[in-house]
Amino acid sequence: ETTKGEGSPEVVIRFVHEESPTSVQNSYVEAFKKTIEEKSNGSIAVEIYPVGQLGNGVTQAELLQIGAVDMGIVSPGNVGTIVPESQVMLLHFLFSDDMKVNQKVFNESPALYETLGKAFEDKGIKVLSYWTEGFMHWTTNRKIEQPKDFQDIKFRTMPSPLIVSSYQAYGANPTPVPYEQVYSGLQLNMIEGQTNPIFAIEQMKFYEVQEVLTLSRHSLYTTTTSINPEFYQSLSTDHKQVVNETIDEMKDKSFEIQRKFNKEDLNTIKENSSITITELSEQQRKKFREASEIVKQQYVDMVGGKAKEILKQLEEDVKKAEQGEPLR
Amino acid sequence: MIWVMLVLLFLLLFIGYPMLVPLIIAPLVAALIFLPDFNTVVLIQQFVTGIKTFVLLAVPMFIFAADIMSSGKTSNRLLDFVGSFIGHIRGGYAITTAAACTLFGSISGSTQATVVAVGKPMRERLNSVGYKDSQSIPLIINASDLALMIPPSIAMIVYGVVTGTSVGELFIAGVIPGLIIFFFFAAYSYILASRKGLGQERKATWRERWVATKKAILPLGFPVLIIGGIYQGIFSPTEAAAVSVAYAFLLEVVLFKDVSLKDIPKIAESSAVVTAAVFILVSAGTALSWVLAYAKLPEEITQAVLGSDPSATYVLFMVAVFFFVGCMFVDPLVVIIILTPIFYPIAMNAGVDPVALGIIITLQAAIGSATPPFGVDIFTAIAVFQKPYQDIIKGIWPYIIILMLASALFIVFPEIITIYKMVYSD
Amino acid sequence: MLKKLDHWVTSVEKWIISWSIIGMTVMLLANVVARSLFNSSLSFAEEVGQFFIILVTFVGVSYCARWGRHLKMTALVELLPFRVRKILVLFVTLTTSLLMFYLAYLGVQYVWQLYTFERVTPALRIPMYVIIVFVPIGFLFGGIQYIHEFVLNVRSNDIIDGTKQSKVDKEETAL
Ligand code: NA
Numbered sequence: 001e002t003t004k005g006e007g008s009p010e011v012v013i014r015f016v017h018e019e020s021p022t023s024v025q026n027s028y029v030e031a032f033k034k035t036i037e038e039k040s041n042g043s044i045a046v047e048i049y050p051v052g053q054l055g056n057g058v059t060q061a062e063l064l065q066i067g068a069v070d071m072g073i074v075s076p077g078n079v080g081t082i083v084p085e086s087q088v089m090l091l092h093f094l095f096s097d098d099m100k101v102n103q104k105v106f107n108e109s110p111a112l113y114e115t116l117g118k119a120f121e122d123k124g125i126k127v128l129s130y131w132t133e134g135f136m137h138w139t140t141n142r143k144i145e146q147p148k149d150f151q152d153i154k155f156r157t158m159p160s161p162l163i164v165s166s167y168q169a170y171g172a173n174p175t176p177v178p179y180e181q182v183y184s185g186l187q188l189n190m191i192e193g194q195t196n197p198i199f200a201i202e203q204m205k206f207y208e209v210q211e212v213l214t215l216s217r218h219s220l221y222t223t224t225t226s227i228n229p230e231f232y233q234s235l236s237t238d239h240k241q242v243v244n245e246t247i248d249e250m251k252d253k254s255f256e257i258q259r260k261f262n263k264e265d266l267n268t269i270k271e272n273s274s275i276t277i278t279e280l281s282e283q284q285r286k287k288f289r290e291a292s293e294i295v296k297q298q299y300v301d302m303v304g305g306k307a308k309e310i311l312k313q314l315e316e317d318v319k320k321a322e323q324g325e326p327l328r
Numbered sequence: 329m330i331w332v333m334l335v336l337l338f339l340l341l342f343i344g345y346p347m348l349v350p351l352i353i354a355p356l357v358a359a360l361i362f363l364p365d366f367n368t369v370v371l372i373q374q375f376v377t378g379i380k381t382f383v384l385l386a387v388p389m390f391i392f393a394a395d396i397m398s399s400g401k402t403s404n405r406l407l408d409f410v411g412s413f414i415g416h417i418r419g420g421y422a423i424t425t426a427a428a429c430t431l432f433g434s435i436s437g438s439t440q441a442t443v444v445a446v447g448k449p450m451r452e453r454l455n456s457v458g459y460k461d462s463q464s465i466p467l468i469i470n471a472s473d474l475a476l477m478i479p480p481s482i483a484m485i486v487y488g489v490v491t492g493t494s495v496g497e498l499f500i501a502g503v504i505p506g507l508i509i510f511f512f513f514a515a516y517s518y519i520l521a522s523r524k525g526l527g528q529e530r531k532a533t534w535r536e537r538w539v540a541t542k543k544a545i546l547p548l549g550f551p552v553l554i555i556g557g558i559y560q561g562i563f564s565p566t567e568a569a570a571v572s573v574a575y576a577f578l579l580e581v582v583l584f585k586d587v588s589l590k591d592i593p594k595i596a597e598s599s600a601v602v603t604a605a606v607f608i609l610v611s612a613g614t615a616l617s618w619v620l621a622y623a624k625l626p627e628e629i630t631q632a633v634l635g636s637d638p639s640a641t642y643v644l645f646m647v648a649v650f651f652f653v654g655c656m657f658v659d660p661l662v663v664i665i666i667l668t669p670i671f672y673p674i675a676m677n678a679g680v681d682p683v684a685l686g687i688i689i690t691l692q693a694a695i696g697s698a699t700p701p702f703g704v705d706i707f708t709a710i711a712v713f714q715k716p717y718q719d720i721i722k723g724i725w726p727y728i729i730i731l732m733l734a735s736a737l738f739i740v741f742p743e744i745i746t747i748y749k750m751v752y753s754d
Numbered sequence: 755m756l757k758k759l760d761h762w763v764t765s766v767e768k769w770i771i772s773w774s775i776i777g778m779t780v781m782l783l784a785n786v787v788a789r790s791l792f793n794s795s796l797s798f799a800e801e802v803g804q805f806f807i808i809l810v811t812f813v814g815v816s817y818c819a820r821w822g823r824h825l826k827m828t829a830l831v832e833l834l835p836f837r838v839r840k841i842l843v844l845f846v847t848l849t850t851s852l853l854m855f856y857l858a859y860l861g862v863q864y865v866w867q868l869y870t871f872e873r874v875t876p877a878l879r880i881p882m883y884v885i886i887v888f889v890p891i892g893f894l895f896g897g898i899q900y901i902h903e904f905v906l907n908v909r910s911n912d913i914i915d916g917t918k919q920s921k922v923d924k925e926e927t928a929l
């Protein structure tokens with residue numbers, strides 16, 4: 001209806017994402033749009049709905065399920081309430097601290113594309129690719145070097161039981177607060193710490209109201225590019241191929257985008273504030289890794305079904321990637 | 329499509345449908361005609377999404393607290409106290425109302441909660457010194473706008489999230505414009521009171537003042553507790569609403585015993601009815617704006633209006649118009665989420681300061697929320713005061729004009745907003 | 755019989771909405787206490803609060819219809835002659851009830867969808883459909899209220915707003 005002009009498109013893809021016009025997700029979707037419109041010679045057009053205009057993470061996933069929109073950036077952090085198996089991505093110290101290794105896992109892992117992918121598809125969401133918006137880090141008012149430094153910190157998390165358990169395992173007081181209230185919550189000390197990727201810490205200016213940024217890399221902010229399965233099936237063979245090719249090109253591109261954003265935003269934080277920035281040593285990471293181990297079992301027990309298989313397979317995929325072996 | 333929706337909205341509203349109906353029928357019919365592959369089940373999903381925001385929880389809580397206090401004598405004790413000091417000044421009570429809204433709004437962050445919590449006791453008092461509803465209610469509805477301007481403000485936070493602007497700077501930048509508007513309101517109240525000879529009482533003696541103060545000591549703990557609790561980080565603004573219920577309960581039921589425990593469910597019922605009547609409209613408004621966003625209408629219209637390479641002042645002017653009109657129909661936060669991403673890049677290209685843009689947007693959202701036909705504060709006021717629509721909106725126009733003049737001032741001289749930068753640095 | 759049922763539904767609705775308001779208050783207070791005194795926040799506070807809001811709003815659809823408390827604008831209608839107003843009221847109540855029934859039907863579809871996709875709440879992991887089912891229930895009973903109001907208006911020579919006001923009580927004894 002809105003895209004007119006030369007060789008008007010045969011297919012219009014309604015594409016939703018949650019982030020602002022200057023964000024990782026928007027850069028990804030803009031690049032996707034440009035690539036696919038060129039590749040298809042204008043026979044495919046993409047309509048972008050940014051900033052959760054049509055709804056927040058879960059709402060978007062539902063819109064995708066019922067076909068009200070065709071594609072979306074769907075994050076396991078949001079849809080753990082629909083696809084419980086996807087909560088594997090919330091576990092700490094599951095991936096490598098080497099992003100190159102993670103890139104290989106996200107691009108090829110059979111655990112993700114086959115087993116977890118099947119769980120998504122059972123719920124009416126077809127995952128085309130997995131990618132990340134960067135490592136998650138901690139901001140607090142005190143130095144964090146070992147789990148017991150978390151003792152009694154009112155730490156803002158999402159309300160998911162696994163995330164809550166992860167921080168309880170470190171001794172913190174996990175406190176779910178809606179995203180919009182995090183800044184003022186930190187400012188007034190209602191909460192004393194939070195976790196997010198660098199780009200979000202910069203965008204939300206959490207560094208203005210926190211003392212210490214610990215580059216912990218305890219988990220990855222994982223997301224997916226997903227499509228409504230019926231919509232995908234309705235595409236012609238040619239168009240399906242164009243979609244698949246574009247997705248493949250975007251896989252490595254997504255890692256470039258997140259690298260660029262997180263690097264620039266870390267610089268912005270350094271320039272604009274005097275926040276102390278520290279990194280965890282290998283020894284310190286090991287302590288956190290051990291403390292968080294019990295949450296993995298909780299994931300398996302809570303989710304059941306294919307959860308155990310997905311976790312085991314994914315851990316093996318990461319190991320193989322670290323040793324440079326092929327994943328399949 | 330927009331015309332079909334507008335005609336339906338007004339037509340159905342004017343022939344006496346419950347407001348809920350036009351707000352649902354307009355998007356439903358428009359979507360069925362213009363969006364052939366529209367899935368109507370989404371409307372239900374959006375009804376639910378619209379009222380699920382955590383911050384909205386504060387509204388029923390403040391309604392409940394205000395209901396408990398007005399069942400007893402807490403609010404009167406407070407107002408007797410204020411009155412004993414400034415009741416003899418022309419427009420004193422009206423100015424107090426504006427000040428109370430500013431103070432309360434600064435903590436609740438919600439214009440609706442402010443209308444309820446401050447409005448209920450203040451209206452009674454204003455009317456008892458000779459104000460008519462058509463003078464007191466519009467003042468309350470509009471002074472509540474300051475809830476969005478004075479930090480913490482949810483509207484500014486949402487703008488900050490959408491655009492990546494520093495929330496801290498927005499908060500600071502809102503204070504001066506907020507105070508300017510407060511002074512405008514105070515001046516208008518003074519003029520109105522002087523011209524109509526309103527709201528002046530005998531000057532109280534110091535002895536009377538002392539008696540009133542003693543009676544008000546515990547109720548005075550109320551703002552101290554709420555503001556202190558929030559700024560000490562003990563509870564969030566949403567939770568503060570529940571704490572205010574607890575405090576009202578403590579005073580009325582436990583200490584003063586003006587309300588009995590048995591009355592509480594009955595009071596809760598009346599709070600619930602007000603909440604339900606307002607929230608179903610918030611729900612419907614969310615569905616309405618979803619359909620607009622889905623059809624990409626806001627984008628089309630702004631492109632048509634702005635043309636290429638508009639000047640900064642023109643962009644700000646159009647921002648004001650669009651947000652103002654949008655907020656006349658739907659919840660301000662929803663409008664900010666939908667329109668901001670469209671205007672932000674255009675405004676940045678035109679050289680507008682992102683903080684100034686945020687403050688102008690917040691102000692428009694606040695004004696729109698008090699503007700007929702569907703401004704949320706208006707239907708909150710109808711529900712709370714149980715007055716017909718026409719009575720509520722009768723005296724509203726002078727305030728809207730004052731607010732529009734203030735907007736014009738800030739648009740032409742955005743330096744008023746950005747002046748904080750002279751004293752504030754990272 | 756019908757009157758008894760109606761009476762019973764009224765009480766249930768009243769009970770639900772008033773205790774939801776009290777429940778919300780208690781929930782939020784409990785979270786403040788747990789977080790600051792016991793250093794252990796309640797991760798489910800937000801979703802329980804949302805549940806109560808949904809209850810109040812949608813059960814309230816019917817309850818507000820019953821007492822004629824839905825907000826509307828009557829300024830222009832009151833300028834019209836009585837006969838025109840009467841016809842308008844009949845038309846408005848009938849079509850409003852039809853709309854509510856349609857919304858109830860859509861609500862059932864949404865509930866069914868949540869049921870098949872097995873969506874749960876974030877913290878307590880309660881099936882979402884258990885909560886959302888109050889949306890179609892609210893619209894269904896709301897629709898019934900407006901049909902009732904329509905019938906009362908057909909039988910009466912007056913204009914009746916809501917089904918539960920003093921004027922109406924007289925009508926009901928005549929039923
Ligand atoms: Na505020």
Ligand code: NA
Pocket residue numbers: 439469470471472473694695697698705
């Ligand atoms: Na207002």
